[in-house]
């Protein structure tokens with residue numbers, strides 16, 4: 357079912373974010389809920405040559421990879437009928453045109469309360485020209501450490517996502533995300549003395 361048909365039927369649309377959308381939605385919405393989707397794992401396997409990187413040095417950003425055993429935590433935003441046109445237009449430019457993501461509908465399960473909702477999600481698939489695919493944590497970290505784009509540094513993207521998970525989903529183990537964050541920290545702590553034990557401020561300080 358298309359987003360516009362859903363909105364006709366239900367009078368609001370839910371949009372699930374698992375990457376930059378968890379900390380930087382920048383579109384209008386009525387309310388948000390923390391929760392997860394099943395059947396996908398989050399991986400830094402997509403390339404980005406606009407927001408966090410450029411054509412010469414594409415950044416590493418997240419996408420979802422199908423995996424029956426996995427679930428991915430993030431935020432679902434409820435967008436009302438009068439907000440939907442502007443929100444989808446904004447997201448289409450940011451995610452589809454500039455980011456290379458496509459849309460799918462997934463079932464979102466909120467952490468609190470009950471009742472799952474069908475949500476729109478932006479996913480980047482391996483057939484995309486800027487898809488980068490798997491690499492070791494150390495290789496991904498090395499790439500993140502040196503990339504910057506029109507909206508900021510690739511490290512900021514990583515750190516804000518890790519902070520979101522630590523703060524809102526402390527019970528969730530996200531090995532891929534936290535191992536990459538540690539690998540980036542190791543790059544900088546090898547280069548200079550650690551001033552602080554706070555991972556976020558240390559990494560945001562270096563960019």
Ligand SMILES: N[C@@H](CCC(=O)N[C@@H](CS)C(=O)NCC(=O)O)C(=O)O
Nearest residue numbers: 373374375376377404407455478507
């Ligand atoms: N679609 C995902 C991941 C998308 C994502 O991180 N998109 C990047 C595109 S490369 C973005 O919008 N970046 C804006 C920014 O980093 O400032 C989400 O649900 O959050």
